[in-house]
Amino acid sequence: MANAPRPMFDTETLVINMGPQHPSTHGVLRVVLRLDGERVVDCDVVIGYLHRGIEKLSENRDYTQIVLLTDRMDYVAAATNNLGYCETVEKLMGLEVPRRAKYIRTILAELQRIASHNVWLGTHAMDIGAVTVFLYNIRERELILDLFEEYCGARLTYNSMRVGGLPLDIPAGWDRKVREFCRIQEEKLVDYELLLTHNRIWLERTRNVGVISGPDAIAIGLSGPPLRGSGVARDVRKDEPYAAYDELEFDVPVGATGDTYDRYLVRLEEFRQSIRIIRQALDGLPEGPIVGKVPRLIKPPAGETYHAIESPKGELGYFIASDGKSTSPYRFRVRPPSFCNLQALRQLVRGHLVADVVALIGSIDVVLGEVDR
Amino acid sequence: MPDEPRPTPPAAARPVEKKIEAPSGPPDPPPPADLAPPAFVTAAQAALGGAITQLSYWVGDWTILTTPARLLDLARVLRDDPACRFDFCSDVTASDWPARESRFDVIYCLYSTRRRHRVRVKVRAADGEPVPSVSGVWPAANWLEREVWDMFGVNVVNHPDRRRILMPDDWQGHPQRKDYPLEGPGELLLEDPLEWLRLRNAQSTAEIE
Amino acid sequence: MLQAYVPVLLFILIAIGFAVVTLLLAGFVRPGKYGKVKLEPYECGIEPLTDARDRYSIRYYLVAMLFVIFDVETVFMFPWAVIMDRLLVFGLVEMLIFLFILIVGYFYAWRKGALEWA
């Protein structure tokens, strides 16, 4: 493109802090940009402003109490965090979870994925300047929060699962409301697409912005929609099924070029796949208990394990080491998908403009509560 | 010094205390005799059997233990061997077993996006013992190793960018060590308590101003 | 002829007066509690590492230069456009020559990459 003699135009670079107090860094992310005009020469991503030491805290809490701490990591998708944690402890203890609990967990996790993607789409579009989509998405997310409120009484940090199953069965009529929500969400998806998918400005702002190839994405540790946007069909739900995913049918959408637009398309398709999963799970929801045989005192035998699930942001992994003597984990480690995805930001933004930095942070979909823990 | 108000309560009499005396490491049980190791394990063994000090199997997870010196060789084999192809570094973390002489376990959780299998690699390292960085093998390990350094003080060497990541740059101590109290740094643990106190007071006066 | 400008002048005076008086009046009612931190320039909560008034990218100057060239030439066309009725073919040919020079300059700038921003 630029056949201009580059060096002639070189000037001193401007160092500018984007964040931690910035409207588009999705919390307290700080990106130190080195700019030549508006072009990003280099950047340094600084995190840790929301570090609360959840890992350390968890090593001083009971296994049952930790569920509550996991809520505070990816607060946009708290139930997913609960699910990952509970499954890890169950794996460590060899607990069997009743099928009904697995199905309800799947429904909750997928509702949560839709809620999280709603927040993502809204904020991402707003970062690029399309304000209205945000309000639409928040409207739909509100319906999910209502569903969760009816299920467990909370709207943001649910504490909605427990080791071995669920604390509560679904209330009467809840499934009907979930179906109703699915219908509404499916309709509204068309609205979002009308506003964005074929919008020329949207295309110009997202196409060929932050392109990352499949092998590069794997190497830098991307997971979830950003990885799938680069054409790698990797989804923990398919590859290492957990909960009830092995009994449900769904597709894993992948992108072609790995740019911001592909990541957008992948997530939009995931809305539809999640709705599909929820419908199937509701159709096949088995009867039975919601809690398996769980010892009164949760005290796994000595040993350690790593277990990953597919959170809305990517691979959410838990590594738990038990010493076999204590009722709290000896080592509790979370592999937050946002943390690893955020690492790619530097690679993505180099050579792009300031406006793209914002678009790229949005397209990675980071939640700082999870990055910093 | 005694006149100075103590910045935090002493580290003694905290629940952490009872952990320090406790376990000396995870059992890392060997695989049962009737269980055939998967292809990636045999391939790794065939490629550099000497590097694998121990093999462990627990609740479905395979763990390969190795030494810091041979870590990079093993990492390359695991990434490049056609039977392994562990191209995705899920996680790098550590755990602290202070009762043991080489107190840190550095744990690498690997995944193959092509073969769809997982393995963990584990390295035992003493405090200050150099552990080579694997970020040359998996660029994803960059930040993860920074976190390991930040939280545990595992001496990751040849790292392209070894800075603290979650804690402030001038932080003293490594918070996820077992002898680091939950409520924050007591002066007992500090590498140089006087220096720390001086910095802290200077900072708080600066804040007041 | 110039009478028509009197109201314009009055308007300008009133507008300036409005701006000045409002600011002065606001000065009497607004609070003024000053603190050191409050007066820091905004940089997302971080103390600025460097001064903002640094040298910045030359491309901005390039835009300014191109603007001056193009805008001045456009303004030249205003009187021409007004009396086009009288100039007719002569005026058209003259302006085409003028525009031709402008367009040559435009394509020169384009080829040189002066129109590549960023």
Next chain:
Amino acid sequence: MASGRLTKAAHGAAREGAARGDGAPPATEPGSGAEPRLNMIDIVIIPLLKIVIVFVAVLFGVAYLVLLERKVQAWVQVRLGPMRVGPHGVLQPIADALKLFVKEDITPARADKWVYTLAPMISLVPALIVFAVIPFGGTAHLFGKTVPLFVADVNVGLLYIVSVASIGVYGLILAGYASNSKYPLLSSLRASAQLISYEVAVTMTLVSLILMAGTLSMVGIVEAQRQAGLWYVFAQPLAFFIFLAGGLAETNRAPFDLPEAEQELVGGFHTEYSGMRFAFFFLAEYANMIVVSSVATTLFFGGWLAPFPNVHALAFLGLVPGWIWFLLKVFCFLYLFLWIRATLPRYRYDQLMRLGWKVLIPLAIANVIVTGAVKVLL
């Protein structure tokens, strides 16, 4: 000190204006033969009245445009918008103005204090004084006198608008520079690059309009449209679209609101501003929106002319006073602005510049050539 200089300059100008006002009657005396008192009324009092009315109306309009924007955006976004201050929030602008009036006004420590104060004024004043030459209507009969519904009809009206409007950009540049903060600086660089780029395209399209009308007077252009029986939007659709895009860009409105993109530059050049000085930027932006809408209405949509003058069945439309048509048209433009803002994402800097320099300017030049050729050949 600078403000002192400014007021002094203003005094000087006032004296000059007064002198001219006094000096004018003798000049017209021989021709008109009327008593000088009447001339005084014609030249000073009536314009003064009109100025005050226009001025207050513009300020009022700007304040309520803010409310309108919030309401329109809210309706697009299925919510209610301001509802608390007064019924349906109609008193919201007053509350906003009052709040900004009594809000603390901070000058950053390292800012250039005088420039910092001057910048918002430089931004606001041109936005307001453009209204001096905008014809709001034809004539009205008041108290037995025929009063033209515009403050002034100067023979270089369009040139006046172009030149005055381009002063406004200095406000933004100086604001960014004076703040001595990086976001405002980046923003003011963006603003200057963007505004001057689109200025070229817009000025160029105006040339083709002048070719059509043969005059620079705003009133003259409307009259020319009346005589031609054709609104220029139909004769010059391309020019209209270039003007619209350029107008959006020059008023910093979405999708070209890059200089104040709050998601990137956190508000841009007015990041550091607060209180009344911030309010000035705000006023200027919305006043500019009204300016662009008014100019577009005048140039392309026949100003105060009623639509369909030739259709007999719709002749009753001509009974509606011209200024109502004018306001209606302006309102439609403003609504379009707000609607666009609620719908479209934002352009990126390089795309914006590319659009301006590589698309709009060539199109505008081509349009001028074609218009000139057609005019000569027909």
